[in-house]
Amino acid sequence: xxxxxxxxxxxxxxxxxxxxxxxxxxxxxxxxxxxxxxxxxxxxxxxxxxxxxxxxxxxxxxxxxxxxxxxxxxxxxxxxxxxxxxxxxxxxxxxxxxxxxxxxxxxxxxxxxxxxxxxx
Amino acid sequence: xxxxxxxxxxxxxxxxxxxxxxxxxxxxxxxxxxxxxxxxxxxxxxxxxxxxxxxxxxxxxxxxxxxxxxxxxxxxxxxxxxxxxxxxxxxxxxxxxxxxxxxxxxxxx
Numbered sequence: 333x334x335x336x337x338x339x340x341x342x343x344x345x346x347x348x349x350x351x352x353x354x355x356x357x358x359x360x361x362x363x364x365x366x367x368x369x370x371x372x373x374x375x376x377x378x379x380x381x382x383x384x385x386x387x388x389x390x391x392x393x394x395x396x397x398x399x400x401x402x403x404x405x406x407x408x409x410x411x412x413x414x415x416x417x418x419x420x421x422x423x424x425x426x427x428x429x430x431x432x433x434x435x436x437x438x439x440x441x442x443x444x445x446x447x448x449x450x451x452x
Numbered sequence: 453x454x455x456x457x458x459x460x461x462x463x464x465x466x467x468x469x470x471x472x473x474x475x476x477x478x479x480x481x482x483x484x485x486x487x488x489x490x491x492x493x494x495x496x497x498x499x500x501x502x503x504x505x506x507x508x509x510x511x512x513x514x515x516x517x518x519x520x521x522x523x524x525x526x527x528x529x530x531x532x533x534x535x536x537x538x539x540x541x542x543x544x545x546x547x548x549x550x551x552x553x554x555x556x557x558x559x560x561x
Contacts, residue, residue, distance in 0.1 A: 366549075375539065375553040376495070425494050440485070441549060443494040 334360045334430050338444035352412045353447045355426030361406040362428035370423045382409040416451045454478045456552035463558045472525045472555045480545020486525045487539040535559045
């Protein structure tokens with residue numbers, strides 16, 4: 333099946349620093365990847381849709397200058413949290429859609445394992 | 453606006469059957485997903501329905517009625533490992549997933 337990896341799994345950083353999270357589709361090409369944020373006991377919140385070779389589409393209320401997204405290849409998207417603050421502490425999850433056939437008939441999104449960010 | 457409703461929390465007994473309901477109002481419909489999410493982990497795919505009716509997959513079944521904007525996830529022969537949150541999500545006309553808040557399922561021995 334389609335596999336999506338994320339790195340790092342968890343990160344602790346000081347307030348004011350920047351953190352980069354990588355999302356990779358390991359065995360398929362993903363022209364579209366999605367970045368979600370999930371606070372404790374809440375559902376997933378879509379932050380942005382990342383399109384290979386073009387600018388990301390951000391959801392309302394998500395600061396594009398703070399959450400930088402780069403989707404430079406068909407298998408890699410990165411999310412950089414710039415000048416992180418304690419309120420940015422959350423569980424960040426990426427997902428990817430395989431448009432190459434097979435399970436894509438379900439329009440299924442494959443999720444990475446998530447990255448837990450803690451900003452001190 | 454777009455809205456997905458599901459119960460916040462449910463409790464069931466090991467070995468029993470539980471049904472988790474989901475109602476939705478979205479701009480367009482391209483299918484409904486159920487995901488399972490254990491605490492601290494990413495969601496894992498359980499089922500996808502795009503046509504009316506029941507889809508059975510082992511101990512889990514999912515039902516959809518598009519005319520009623522309604523789906524349910526049925527879990528049989530409950531096991532302790534089924535304790536998790538169950539997320540209902542609808543793919544709207546823009547092929548964007550609209551997520552419910554999730555139902556926390558607690559299994560008691």
